[in-house]
Amino acid sequence: MVVLIDANIILDYILKREPFYADAQKVMQLCSTETVDGYIALHTITTIWYLLRKLPDAVRRNALTAICNLLQVTGTTHEEVLHAIQMTTFKDFEDCIQSKCAKSANADYIITRNVSDFLKSEIPVLTPQAFYSMF
Numbered sequence: 137m138v139v140l141i142d143a144n145i146i147l148d149y150i151l152k153r154e155p156f157y158a159d160a161q162k163v164m165q166l167c168s169t170e171t172v173d174g175y176i177a178l179h180t181i182t183t184i185w186y187l188l189r190k191l192p193d194a195v196r197r198n199a200l201t202a203i204c205n206l207l208q209v210t211g212t213t214h215e216e217v218l219h220a221i222q223m224t225t226f227k228d229f230e231d232c233i234q235s236k237c238a239k240s241a242n243a244d245y246i247i248t249r250n251v252s253d254f255l256k257s258e259i260p261v262l263t264p265q266a267f268y269s270m271f
Contacts, residue, residue, distance in 0.1 A: 137171065137172050137173070137244050137245070138172075138173045138175065138242055138243045138244050139167070139172060139173070139243055139244060139246070139247050140176070140177065140210070140234065140237060140241055140243045140247070140259070141163065141164075141167070141174055141175065141176055141207060141247050142180075142234060142246060142247060142248035142249070142250065143180045143234075144156075144250060145160050145163055145247055145248060145249065145264060146160070146180065146184060146203060147184060147187065148160035148249075149161060149163075149164050150184070150188070150199045150203070156249065156264075159263075159264035159265060160264060162264065162268045163264045163268060164206060166267070166268060166271060167206055167207060168206060171271070173208065174206065174207040174208070175207055175208050175209070175210045175237070175238070175241040175243060176207040176208070176209055176210070177210060177211070177212075177233065177234050177237035177238075178209050178210065178211040178237070179211075179230070179233060179237075181200060181203075181204070181209065183230075184200065184203075185200060188200075208241070210237050210238075210240050210241040211240060212233065212236040212239070213240065216236040216239070217233070217236070219236070220232040220233055220235075223256075226253075226256055227253070228253055231250075231254060231257075234246065234254075235254060235256075235257040235258060235259055238257070238258075238259040239259060243259050244259075244260070245259065245267065246260070246261045247261075247263075247264060247267050248261060248263070249263060249264065251263060
């Protein structure tokens with residue numbers, strides 16, 4: 137199974153945000169198995185880098201290195217970005233690009249806490265709980 141992990145799950149995991157950390161940890165543990173291929177969108181890495189800016193540099197670098205060692209990085213094509221710019225079905229452009237990156241990775245699902253942000257996604261969306269309950 138191939139999944140794209142949304143930024144909120146990764147931040148929950150890195151920052152151990154409660155009450156979401158346990159769910160994020162289960163998702164990441166599944167991505168460390170041969171059963172699940174986890175992906176992170178390229179732009180999510182830069183977003184997380186920025187959001188972690190108040191942490192010491194070494195902590196930030198180690199956290200993102202660990203994530204990139206666990207998840208594969210995916211992007212999207214020029215054509216898909218142009219298509220995303222024209223789409224009016226997504227309220228948030230970043231979520232639209234997440235969906236396009238999931239498509240590029242041939243993801244079966246996008247894993248997010250913000251399911252309502254992806255109602256128009258071409259890729260089905262699962263909460264962390266719905267995802268890990270499949271195993």
